[in-house]
Amino acid sequence: MSSKNLFLIGSSHHSVPLEIREKLALSADDTEYIYNFLKESKNISEFLVLNTCNRVELYGVSDKEDIQEEVTQLLSQLHDFDTAFYKRYSFWKRDLEVIRHIFEVASGIDSQIIGENEIFGQVKDAFREATENKTLGSTLNKVFQKSFQAAKWIRSNTSICRGQISIGSICVDLASRIFGSLEENNVLVVGTGEVAEKTLEALQAKGCSMYSVTGRNIEKSRNLANLYNGSVIDFETFQNSLSIFDIIISSTSASGLILSEQSIRKAVLKRKGLPVFLIDLAVPRDVDPKSANLGSVFLYNMDDLSMIANENLKNRQNEVVICKESIQEKATYLWEGMNRISQKKSTPILHEPQEFHA
Amino acid sequence: MEQDKIYLLIATFLFAIGFVYGFYTILRGHKYQGLLLFAFIIGGFAFQTLGLNIRGAKVMSCPLGNLFEIIQFISWSLIMAYIIIRYVLKLQLLELFTTFIASALSFFSFLYPQWDKPYENSLFGGNKWIELHAALAVFSYGIYALMAAVAVMYLIQHYSLKRKLPSKVYNFLPSISSSLEGSYKLLLTALLFYSISAIVGSMYWFQDFESISKLKFTMTIALWAFSISLVFLRKKDVVFGEVFAWLCLLLFNFAILTVLPIDNRSSNKTRDTSGIVELHESSQEAVLNLK
Numbered sequence: 001m002s003s004k005n006l007f008l009i010g011s012s013h014h015s016v017p018l019e020i021r022e023k024l025a026l027s028a029d030d031t032e033y034i035y036n037f038l039k040e041s042k043n044i045s046e047f048l049v050l051n052t053c054n055r056v057e058l059y060g061v062s063d064k065e066d067i068q069e070e071v072t073q074l075l076s077q078l079h080d081f082d083t084a085f086y087k088r089y090s091f092w093k094r095d096l097e098v099i100r101h102i103f104e105v106a107s108g109i110d111s112q113i114i115g116e117n118e119i120f121g122q123v124k125d126a127f128r129e130a131t132e133n134k135t136l137g138s139t140l141n142k143v144f145q146k147s148f149q150a151a152k153w154i155r156s157n158t159s160i161c162r163g164q165i166s167i168g169s170i171c172v173d174l175a176s177r178i179f180g181s182l183e184e185n186n187v188l189v190v191g192t193g194e195v196a197e198k199t200l201e202a203l204q205a206k207g208c209s210m211y212s213v214t215g216r217n218i219e220k221s222r223n224l225a226n227l228y229n230g231s232v233i234d235f236e237t238f239q240n241s242l243s244i245f246d247i248i249i250s251s252t253s254a255s256g257l258i259l260s261e262q263s264i265r266k267a268v269l270k271r272k273g274l275p276v277f278l279i280d281l282a283v284p285r286d287v288d289p290k291s292a293n294l295g296s297v298f299l300y301n302m303d304d305l306s307m308i309a310n311e312n313l314k315n316r317q318n319e320v321v322i323c324k325e326s327i328q329e330k331a332t333y334l335w336e337g338m339n340r341i342s343q344k345k346s347t348p349i350l351h352e353p354q355e356f357h358a
Numbered sequence: 359m360e361q362d363k364i365y366l367l368i369a370t371f372l373f374a375i376g377f378v379y380g381f382y383t384i385l386r387g388h389k390y391q392g393l394l395l396f397a398f399i400i401g402g403f404a405f406q407t408l409g410l411n412i413r414g415a416k417v418m419s420c421p422l423g424n425l426f427e428i429i430q431f432i433s434w435s436l437i438m439a440y441i442i443i444r445y446v447l448k449l450q451l452l453e454l455f456t457t458f459i460a461s462a463l464s465f466f467s468f469l470y471p472q473w474d475k476p477y478e479n480s481l482f483g484g485n486k487w488i489e490l491h492a493a494l495a496v497f498s499y500g501i502y503a504l505m506a507a508v509a510v511m512y513l514i515q516h517y518s519l520k521r522k523l524p525s526k527v528y529n530f531l532p533s534i535s536s537s538l539e540g541s542y543k544l545l546l547t548a549l550l551f552y553s554i555s556a557i558v559g560s561m562y563w564f565q566d567f568e569s570i571s572k573l574k575f576t577m578t579i580a581l582w583a584f585s586i587s588l589v590f591l592r593k594k595d596v597v598f599g600e601v602f603a604w605l606c607l608l609l610f611n612f613a614i615l616t617v618l619p620i621d622n623r624s625s626n627k628t629r630d631t632s633g634i635v636e637l638h639e640s641s642q643e644a645v646l647n648l649k
């Protein structure tokens with residue numbers, strides 16, 4: 001099989017609106033069906049299905065020139081779509097373009113949230129699934145193995161993954177810049193909002209283990225505390241023990257301030273210079289903004305966190321151009337190497353650039 | 359140019375190249391290769407040791423006879439302290455700040471050729487205890503310099519957190535808690551060396567107090583008192599955070615100031631046993647003129 005017969009048909013967040021993506025998404029049964037169906041196909045020698053919430057892609061190798069029609073029909077029928085309708089929302093790529101595409105996908109530069117890590121695991125899962133189904137041959141096997149190497153190289157040698165963009169991760173980054181290791185830090189959550197929970201999750205992932213929760217709704221507070229093996233503090237009296245907490249996350253739906261500058265000042269005095277990180281996730285705000293003037297208080301509200309997220313995202317976007325150049329180079333190198341092999345089957349592949357082996 | 363100076367100049371450039379490489383990489387949002395930067399530091403340190411060694415052999419004592427030598431020795435002590443302490447402190451970017459201060463001090467020493475005045479050989483009159491006293495005092499200045507570097511790291515991180523500056527560069531800096539702890543540990547270490555130096559020196563002060571330069575003696579005591587007060591105030595949680603970091607910087611500047619009135623042995627008027635080297639009225643005037 002010549003490597004020149006690589007093809008890719010798919011749809012992704014780039015060109016397909018959410019409501020159509022929902023319809024194009026494959027269930028586990030759909031994927032199984034595709035595997036079983038294409039295994040029988042005499043025109044497709046190798047294939048792999050990549051199915052995530054933002055993309056459905058079918059990678060394959062075929063000698064047949066008009067293979068596009070066959071796979072388009074298969075996928076249209078699967079979704080009960082008209083072929084023309086499916087074509088409108090899908091893309092078709094061949095050969096070098098396919099290699100470049102999967103390198104970009106695995107590296108996270110084609111993701112909706114640029115540089116996210118999840119996609120790398122998803123591509124690996126898809127590769128494992130195809131291996132289990134025995135639908136991979138030497139061509140796709142090589143292309144995907146190289147895409148993992150390229151992704152690792154991109155992640156280690158560019159800034160595409162640097163700078164957090166979710167509120168929880170940004171809070172963890174900031175907390176680390178204040179306290180270093182977070183294992184010894186005492187965390188208080190005021191209110192039980194979803195973002196606060198996500199932030200707790202991110203803090204826990206970073207090693208935080210001492211949590212207390214307080215809120216007007218004692219039941220919700222208890223549930224959240226139980227989730228993280230924390231304790232519950234009475235909402236009426238929690239301000240008396242503010243000084244023992246290093247990180248305070250507030251996300252109540254109260255219409256006024258919950259933490260006044262005076263109560264924070266009192267806590268800060270008791271802490272004898274130890275810093276305190278206040279995360280005000282509530283809108284309207286829970287923490288008096290004047291507290292930020294206290295020397296050892298680091299107060300961040302939703303606007304501040306969003307500003308950091310946007311800045312980090314901008315930095316990642318700037319990095320995309322650099323990543324694409326590297327990927328183009330690597331994809332071309334692989335493509336030419338594969339072609340040389342198919343032309344002179346006995347000739348071993350040339351040494352790849354050193355940097356490729358990340 | 360003499361061989362010792364050539365080596366010292368090579369060391370200065372190696373520190374500077376290391377700093378430029380690290381700083382440029384960080385500015386681009388990447389972490390520099392720690393080993394490469396460390397190689398520049400070790401290379402610079404080797405040349406600096408060689409240069410000071412040749413100079414020491416020439417003057418037949420520890421080369422601390424003029425301002426040029428003292429600044430070079432402080433720069434050498436800073437690197438020495440960094441190499442020893444780096445595993446204890448484990449502070450990110452410490453090597454970068456160390457190369458900056460080391461190269462800045464070293465360049466500064468080359469700024470005025472008149473600072474490298476010749477002086478009589480055997481600076482300490484062959485007395486190894488005075489030599490030890492002087493070497494320990496200057497070594498403690500190196501640790502003060504490292505303390506200042508860590509305090510600067512604290513202040514930059516603190517400023518960026520307070521101002522909510524989004525640049526990813528700040529993520530490379532150590533946390534404010536660890537840099538504050540680091541600067542306190544360095545203050546204790548510097549004070550320890552300075553105190554040992556003062557104890558060794560005091561044996562001679564008692565014997566011949568009249569020959570001691572009063573200005574140098576006062577400054578020595580003032581630096582020691584400043585350091586011990588800062589330790590005490592920190593221990594009692596009276597000063598902390600930003601104020602402590604600024605006081606650390608002030609302390610280092612004061613330590614450097616105590617070095618400035620020092621000049622060479624061109625006069626045979628007195629031998630100063632209160633501080634690092636003797637102080638002459640003429641040299642005080644010279645320093646004032648420079649200012």
